[in-house]
Amino acid sequence: MSAAIEALREEAEAVQAAGDLPRIKSLRNFEPGQRVHARLEISTGRMLRRREAGVDVMGDGSLVPYTGGTFKQRLAPADSESAFDAVRQALVT
DSSP states (O other), X not given: OHHHHHHHHHHHXXXXXXXXXXXXXXXXXXXXXXXXXEEEEEEESOSTXXXXXXXXXXXXXXXXXXXXXXXXXXXXXOTTOOHHHHHHHHHHO
């Protein structure tokens, strides 16, 4: 599990290093923090006992940890936790 979390962290840092996404205007304005730059996910287990969690790297570089595959639920890391700590916890519990 540690290797997968470390790979998740490295990929997220690479996306963040690429820089922020621009603001776009379509039917309405979308600020960088409202756009998903990358969705990075880890899946464990098999079909019936699968756990999925990951992070969305937003267009402003912020990280949003989540759990679930089809129906995502945003995770709220504790004050001393990182987004990656929250993902680890979601996968092991």
